[in-house]
Amino acid sequence: MPMMTGEQYEQSLRKLNLNVYMFGKKVENVVDDPIIRPSMNAVKLTYELAHKPEYEDLMTANSHLTGKKINRFTHIHQSTDDLVKKTKMGRLLGSLTGCCFQRCVGMDAMNALSIVTHDIDKKHGTEYEKRFLKYLEFVQENDYTCDGAMTDPKGDRALAPHQQPDPDMFLHIVEEKADGIVVRGAKAHQTGAVNSHEIIIMPTISMRAEDADYAVSFALPADAEGITYIMGRQSCDTRKLESGTIDRGNSLYGGHESLVVFDNVFVPWDRVFMYKEYEFAGRLVENFASYHRQSYACKAGVGDVLIGATQNIAEYNGAAKASHVKDKIIEMNHLNETLFCGSVACACEGHKEPSGTYLVNTLLANVCKQNVTRFPYEIARLAQDIAGGLMVTLPSEDDFRSPEVGHWLEKYYKGNESVPTEHRMRMLRLIENITMGTAAVGYLTESMHGAGSPQAQRIMISRQVNMDQKKKVAKQLCGIEEK
């Protein structure tokens, strides 16, 4: 089964035995839970579009291992064209879902591991690359969704992993056995974790010899014994439990995040891709982060939805012809396309690593993500400016449907005569959803901190620019001769 359909994906999730908790209770039916379901719908779309002729050029690729047609989310980039298509796929999916579709993180983890396992083997004579490629083929053949899990809770940020008062603040090896290892710890903020078949673990920071027990990378089935998922809350999440669809904003799609706890979990050796080679932890982090910073082209896709909603509400309000409104929407588009530019640029400027995998230009990937930490906030501000205060003072759908007061809402919340009041309400709720509701987790705060917080990109930018060359030319042009 090289490519699952959306329905096959949904059914495959039903076979998992995940240990998921939300609101203090175990979730018995994850797939149909009304709070989780929209996030499953978003991942499901990545399967559905791969079967549509009008999207398959982006959504599929040919496996470099088997030659078979596979979903691009399981592909290892074989050219800069592949990298560009990844960027475009992210924008496409963001523009169709209006949210985080969760599947990019596993693709980025696998691509990073395809590079680093090769490099470790070259230095240490290990067999990680062989193991990883076998695992990759397994993922491709089953068309699995993988959660790429990097971020540890980290405890006291001033202390290295081995210095933490609680050693579990970074996921670590607790026991070595003949047939595998036992690990303990947690990974935080895991987007799409309970919609995944597999979870791929990577270290979260560069490490030294003292942290060798924390330098570990492996993959496990998402329902392996000892793994527990505790769902994160999102602003306005319980609106999904209410009747009606208006107040949800996005009636189809959403995202989710969770804390994933590993309580003495066994990992067989054939699933271990890094074991105490601490000097490669930083390389894995940097490569994964660079790929994932490229992945934020998805925010340009979500921005497309927000800009469309903003133009609609301007028309519904009767304000679309005002020059300042037109200008603000131009600004939103300018910012949004600039986000896209960064992701396209780092893909076009990618290069081939010794493993054969193509890696993005890491300087430009960091510039891309640095813009993402800022521009969606400004786009959201402009959307709220144009939407007006009604976006946050609007009564509920139940009031709108009420025989007693519904007619007052119908009357007083009418805008443009040709537009039904309900349409105006729906559009306002969508803008609310993206800028301050459940989808704001993905569009705003994830833009800030996902794939690394802003300062992480600034450090990488400072390391990677060629400052000596810039200084040298400046001196030459103004007539300073170096002795």
Next chain:
Amino acid sequence: MVLGLKYCGGCSARFDRVELAETIKQRLGATVEWVSYDNPEAEHLLVIAGCESACVDLEPFQGKKIHMIFREQELESIIQELTQAAKGTD
């Protein structure tokens, strides 16, 4: 004429590519037998790209006669081009 149909991936399509394909199919009628782009019977290939960058990789289709459209406004000219191809006069 046996004509394969290939779309770009549609990341930033400026028009509805599927709708345009349906229009072209209706206009050409029975003069064309539509098949999948990877059907070896197809000597001609219609590529519908959603924007001017037209990023579809055409390398796998070497040897086929490529007809490409990436603007809705070019509908009439592509109809004319395909009609001539169907008559064998291109």
